[in-house]
Amino acid sequence: MAPERIAGRIGGVADAVPGGPGGSARPLHTRPVSWRGGFGRVYRATQASPVRRELAIKLLKPGMDSEAVLRRFDAERQALARLNHPAVARIHDAGTTPGGRPYFAMELVDGVPITAECDRLKLPVAARLELFRAVCLGVQHAHQKGVVHRDLKPSNVLVTTVDGKPQPKIIDFGIAKALDEPLTSDGAITLARQVIGTPRYMSPEQAEVGNADVDSRSDVYSLGVLLYELLTGTTPLTDADLPGSDWTGLAERLRHTVFPPPSSRLRGAARARAEQIAERRGTTAERLRRAISGDLDCIALRALEPDPSRRYPTAFALARDVERSLAHETIDARPPDRLYRAQKFVRRNRVSVGVACVIALSVLAVAGTEFRTLRRVQAEGRATRAALAEAQAVTDFLAQTFTSIDAEGAGAELRLADVLRQASSQLDRGDAFGASVSLAAQARLHGVLGISYWELGDWRSAEHHLRRSASIAEQLGRELTPLQLQTMMNLASLVYERGDPSAALRLMREAEPGFRRVFGPESDRTLGFLGNLALMTGAAGEPERALDIERRVLSARERVDGPDAARTIGAMHNLAVRLDAAGRHDEARELLLEAVARAERALAPESPERVLVVGELGSLELVRDPASAKHLLRQTLASREATLGPEHPRSLHTAYNLALAHYRLGEHAEAAGLLARVLACVPGRLPHEHPVSLGAMNMLGVVGMHAGWALLGEATAERLVATVRDAPLHALAPSHRNDLALVLCTVEPARLRDMDLAELLLVALVSDAEAHADPDLYFFLDSLGQLRHAQARYAEAITAYQRAINLTPPERPDHRREIEAHLALTLAAHRVNPIDANAEPE
Structure with missing residues (x-):
């Protein structure tokens, strides 16, 4: 325009x-x-x-x-x-x-900076937190649209009055990112055309000269600074801490400075200054320190973590913890110390009989298992006495738990998921512990709940408890116990399932020496651990090393367990997966056929290992023999739904693969039905960024484009577009952004299309690919051509297609034919309607 x-x-x-x-x-x-x-x-x-x-x-x-x-x-x-x-x-x-x-x-926002307005109105801490939470939700909204502020500070968060109530308004959203040019004004700085922001509110990664890896978590850090200031009247980094005119040391200073908790900053302030700050919050200095100490200290410091991976992952997660603090609920940022548990116990209800039983039985089972393991693997008397003391503490806890059950309060029958949910809440609040229960017992319980949630497919809750268990184990500061090692492996597996194999591999390599030392080099636990290690090693880009580990594991399994044992068949599955990933498809198929034959001979139909190898063979046959794949995947899906339920992530993964088989066979209606089932579980059971979620969104678009959107139905199409819009698009790989942009610009009915977002994604993809000589440029140009066609900007579409054809690699004639077909459609449309929508009217 x-x-x-x-x-x-x-x-x-x-x-x-x-x-x-x-x-x-x-x-x-x-x-x-x-x-x-x-x-x-x-x-x-x-x-x-x-x-x-x-x-x-x-x-x-x-x-x-x-x-x-x-x-x-x-x-x-x-x-x-x-x-x-x-x-x-x-x-x-x-x-x-x-x-x-x-x-x-x-x-036009006729407002006052949020800190000044809160002081003017003498808002108490709770009211300030409500305003701050609203700011976080506004920032989250922008992040979901792919916009990062990069200069959040009080002067860019103004407060106006709406219906007699204060309402925050964030201004200047994205302007710094839009320009990315040298600026100087009131502390806004630019170095080498790459650093933009205000030093006191800037994250370490943003302050680093030449660092282009600044994402939405940088805004989370700035929100942490703003929260700190709302609570204490000062920023963590004071003017005295700032360098003079030399900004080169700012990133290093931010990365290594340990800021005091907000309550400590108040405690260290001069008496008159502390009273002045408290008076602006409608209270006294002592009461203000008590109000901030604890939850709010932890929330602020987590948001201010120098390492982005240790901060809140999103502004919404920060807002949720603030909301939990206001409601006197457990926060994610708070370590589970005894005082915290006692405080939450005063504020919350007593445990129900279902929760007490789940916790009690979990503690009893895992305590007995670990005690026996410790007696076997630890020869020293000190370790044995410690295990006996922990067992006695658990016994005392069980006695107290069962004698305090309110039988009448148990109510109706509870599902396992409901009981676990209540047990989780009870454990986090600390109501279930007496003073005699050790940290080791707490680590056990969190580990048991984490594993239980993982098996139920609730990965968020599983990660919460597994990380708590690992954190407590780290506090113990002693040699890793069997349970702690198992927890580290389970946490690594969960991180892998959520799509971060590199982080998972780091956890596994940290635990590997402990597994070999504690359990022995060829024990069942160590071999199971090595199988998972190989899986993550291959996914992290080390295929040959992964193959070597898998072969050694299979050899040990056949020697220790026998050729037809369930664990040996599981090891065959793992090696086949690695071979397939390395491009050695025929070897993988032969090994899986042998594994299926052994499983059918030696294992029950519902055996997990038999289900596993049948499902993997089905996935492998998708390209070679989709009819055979459909038969195998139907068996696998029926078994998994019967044992795990239809919404378990493993069931959803199998449903997605079965949909691919139907699609390859031209059975589009069946494929669409299965994909819609998967989509309905996003983000409830699968996060947006999970490979199965992304695959389902993409394949629904493919089915719609090739078989007609009417086949999906308007309700599914609406849900598809809404799910794509809610996905963290800026954090996805380029290929996934490309696929989802195509969904947005081709979906039917046309009123559901979001051309603006599709254009934003595709123009950026093409621009980045051109700048970095990306070999996938032709792929993105083809998608841009489809967008321009949908916009009736035919001349631009033709240009994009022609460039894409010229750049298509010779080894991809199938892609070239597809792009040529797109070009033919656009040329035909242009002949029928030669008026280009982008042409200037005369």
Whole structure:
């Protein structure tokens, strides 16, 4: 769209601001300048039509009109225009003046910085947290749209009054990212055209010169600084901590400085200053310290973790912990010390009989198992006495638990999942422990609950308990016990299932020496551990090493357990998976056929190992023999649904593979039905970024495009688009972003399409691929051509297809034929309707 049209829609902006025709310096209706700085100036203006409203016109300073800036500016404004949240100031329009200077036309926010307004109103801590939570949700909304702020601070979070209540509004969302140019103003800094932000609110990775790996977690860090300031009246990094004019050491300082908890910062303040801070929060200094100490200390410090992987993963997770703190519930950031458990016990209800029984039986079972293991593998009397003491503590706990059961309160029969959920809540609150129960027993319980949740397919709860168990084990500071080693392996398996094989492999390698030392080199546990280690090693990009581990495991299994043992058949499955991943498909198939033959001879039909090898053979046959694959996968799905339930992640994975078999056989209706079942479990049972979730979203789009969207039904199409929009698109691999963009621009009915988001994704993919000489550029150009065709911008579509054909590798003639077919469709459409939607009207 031409800049003149954009300016005209705003109502004379281009003529009224500096740099417009005549170079006048007259703001619309002459208002005082409300802000100036490194970006330029902000003018207060009134839009006359089509809707009369007050606007803030942000005109960028001269010199920010290079071709590169304007390209980024145009791409970013498309993302910003999609933000629609009560806590985010809307951007109504954007463009360039006839003089070439970019501008934003934003919602005018007559507000005060959040810290100043909270102090003026003397808001107590709880009210400040409610405002802060609203800010977090606004930031999360933007992150879901692929926009990162990168300069969150009080002056960019204004508070207005709506219906008599304070309402936060985040301004300047994405402007720094849109420009990415050298800036200087009021602490906003740029180094080597790559560092943008305000030092006191900046994450370590953002402060690092030349670091392009700044994502939404950087905003989470800035939110942590803002929370710290709302609580204490000061930022973690004070002005005295900042370097002079040399910013090169800022990232290192932020990475290695240990900030005091907010309550400690208050405790260290001068008495008069502490009372002044407390008075602005409607309380006394001592009461303020007590209110902040504990949960809020932990929440703030977790958000301020120097390592992004240890922070809250999203702004929503930070908001949820704030919400839990306000409701006196367990927070994720808080370690389970006894005082914390006691405090939560006072605030919460007593344990029900179902919860008590689950915990009691879990403790009894695992305590007995570990005690026997410790007696066998530990020769020293000190270790034995410690195990006896822990067993006695568990016995005392069981006696106390069973004598305190409220039989009448047990109520109706509980499902296992319900009981586990209550047990988890009870354990996190600490109500289930007496003073005599050791940290080791606590680690056991968290480990048992983690494994139980994992088997039920609730990975989020499983990870929570497994990480708690590992954290407590680390606190013990002693040689790893069998349970701790098992917990480390289970946690690694869970991290792998969630799609991070490199992180999983790090955990496994940390545990490997302990497994060999404690259990022996060829024990059942060690061989099981090595099988998982090989799986993760291969997924992390070390295929030959993975194959070597799998062969050694299979050889040991056949020697120790026998050729037809269930564990040996499981080892054959694992080796076949590795062979297939290495491209040695025939060897993998022969090994799986042998494994299935052994399983059918020696194992019951419902045996997990038999189900496993039959399902893997079915997956392997998808390309070679989809009819055979369908038969095998149906068996596997029936077995898994009978034992695990239809919504378990393993059942959903099998359902997805069965859908692929149906699709390859041309049975599109059956494929669509299975894929819709998988989609219905996202994100409840599978996270958006799980490979099965992404595969289901993509394949539904493929079925819709090839067999007709009517086959899916409008309800499934609506759910598909909603799920794609909610996915963390900015964090996905380029191929996944490409696939989901195609869904957004081709879905039927057409009213469901989101062309803006599809364009944002595909233009960025093509631009990045061009910049890095990515061999997949042809693939993204083909998708961009399909988008342009859907937009009736046929000339651009034809150009994109022609470029894609020229770049298609010679070894992919199938891709070339597909792109040529797309080009033929567009040429035909262009002949029928030669008017291009992107052409300027005369």
